[in-house]
Amino acid sequence: MKKNTKKIAVLGILTALALIIGFVENMLPPVFAMVPYARLGLSNIIILLVLVIYDIQEGLIVLAIKIVLLAVLSGNPSMIIYSFAGGMLSILTMWLLTFMHKNSLAAISAVGGAMHNIGQVAVAALVTKTAAVFIFLPHLMLFGSLAGILTGVVCHIVVKRVIKPDFLK
Amino acid sequence: MNTDNMKTFDYYKKSKLLERWDIIVAVILVLALAAVLLITFLPAEGSEVEIYKNGQLIAVYPLNENRAFNVGAMRIEIFDGKVSVVESDCPDQLCVHAHSIFTAGSVIICVPNKVVVKITGKTEVEGITQ
Numbered sequence: 001m002k003k004n005t006k007k008i009a010v011l012g013i014l015t016a017l018a019l020i021i022g023f024v025e026n027m028l029p030p031v032f033a034m035v036p037y038a039r040l041g042l043s044n045i046i047i048l049l050v051l052v053i054y055d056i057q058e059g060l061i062v063l064a065i066k067i068v069l070l071a072v073l074s075g076n077p078s079m080i081i082y083s084f085a086g087g088m089l090s091i092l093t094m095w096l097l098t099f100m101h102k103n104s105l106a107a108i109s110a111v112g113g114a115m116h117n118i119g120q121v122a123v124a125a126l127v128t129k130t131a132a133v134f135i136f137l138p139h140l141m142l143f144g145s146l147a148g149i150l151t152g153v154v155c156h157i158v159v160k161r162v163i164k165p166d167f168l169k
Numbered sequence: 170m171n172t173d174n175m176k177t178f179d180y181y182k183k184s185k186l187l188e189r190w191d192i193i194v195a196v197i198l199v200l201a202l203a204a205v206l207l208i209t210f211l212p213a214e215g216s217e218v219e220i221y222k223n224g225q226l227i228a229v230y231p232l233n234e235n236r237a238f239n240v241g242a243m244r245i246e247i248f249d250g251k252v253s254v255v256e257s258d259c260p261d262q263l264c265v266h267a268h269s270i271f272t273a274g275s276v277i278i279c280v281p282n283k284v285v286v287k288i289t290g291k292t293e294v295e296g297i298t299q
Binding site for chain 2: 053099103105106108137165167
């Protein structure tokens with residue numbers, strides 16, 4: 001019972017964090033000037049952290065709440081469908097990889113970033129019924145993986161330095 | 170907390186910034202990127218033929234209908250989805266010797282006659298950025 005209460009509280013804090021990180025990131029100017037639509041996806045730090053300290057169910061809950069609330073907050077509900085496709089594809093692959101206990105968080109996050117872009121572009125192609133949007137995929141994937149490495153490294157540092165070893169006990 | 174969580178958490182608590190298996194992940198990512206690059210930049214199918222004379226668009230024909238027509242002293246043929254210049258009065262005959270074109274974006278240019286034959290297709294990227 002006590003553990004459950006703690007878990008709910010922690011998940012609430014992490015969801016809020018993911019939300020505010022995403023919100024602030026949306027307001028910042030684009031990081032890569034060449035590809036203004038490429039984002040760092042900083043809230044992926046939180047999603048990956050949830051996968052590491054909890055599991056996929058918790059990850060999906062945090063991700064879903066974050067996507068819906070972020071879309072409402074930024075006044076752009078149409079982005080829900082893109083974020084959802086990308087987010088789901090990304091979280092599922094990252095979960096599979098974290099589960100295997102073989103890779104570093106940086107590599108897992110890089111794959112997650114690339115998958116996020118694949119999901120987004122695939123849905124964009126479906127929605128607009130134009131295969132031409134796939135022309136965005138190569139550089140989106142490249143910058144997505146680079147951004148993924150960055151968020152993965154941050155997550156690695158958080159797991160190592162911030163979360164105490166007896167956190168789950 | 171189930172024990173699986175503990176195992177995962179413990180593993181990443183002890184993990185290094187880069188692990189040996191990351192090489193495989195990196196290779197797969199690079200291969201995937203290369204595949205995507207190849208697929209997206211393969212020439213797209215053309216749909217229409219545009220004829221320009223002196224820089225002005227004078228005619229547009231569908232690529233999927235066979236036809237032959239004259240532009241000045243040049244005879245241009247659309248056959249089997251491919252376009253070629255079959256006759257021209259220009260001295261070098263470069264446009265006649267050029268390969269027939271069929272992919273979006275490819276062109277045949279006859280400089281002496283100031284004629285450009287260009288294939289258009291659905292490769293124009295629509296502005297979907299958000």
